[in-house]
Amino acid sequence: AQKITQTQPGMFVQEKEAVTLDCTYDTSDQSYGLFWYKQPSSGEMIFLIYQGSYDEQNATEGRYSLNFQKARKSANLVISASQLGDSAMYFCAMRGPFSSNTGKLIFGQGTTLQVKP
């Protein structure tokens, strides 16, 4: 069975500094996808970044990068130059084999990030 673990319930970071949010996963599948979503206090789920299990390079999207360590089964999100608007809940999620016709995501418990001015 697939499992996603986020061990940091809450994190603080000073504005303009970088922060790493941890995510580990467990799966017996060879092909899978890893995602990070941001949920601000307004409640919507905003897609940030995606990493496929066969991608050799770490994914980057603007200030977001995914530190993918396949052997360790970790997919940490790095936010560079934190901004006050980054304060939110962050969820790591995993999708199963691409051959599956469900495409469902399994989510971790989430990490609440607070950016201090």
Add this chain to the structure above:
Amino acid sequence: EPEVTQTPSHQVTQMGQEVILRCVPISNHLYFYWYRQILGQKVEFLVSFYNNEISEKSEIFDDQFSVERPDGSNFTLKIRSTKLEDSAMYFCASSYNSPLHFGNGTRLTVT
């Protein structure tokens, strides 16, 4: 940019009543989902829908729940007889390949 639209944004209902949560997925998407999030907790998968049928459902998605795509654009979640523990944020999502695009959610409060 196209988006997933959910209505209503907030619904209050009495225990035992039926509710229908509505969603308009992104038009060229093929996969549709419902998730729920009890306040402050993790996002839980309820059901996935593909090719006009349920492709997978979780153990949460019991006989009280049903989904429909009645007209090729709307995607609905019906809860037949609501319980207090059904109070949660319900998210609809759709995808063509990846990632899933989520709606803004419907906050359901059962009193």
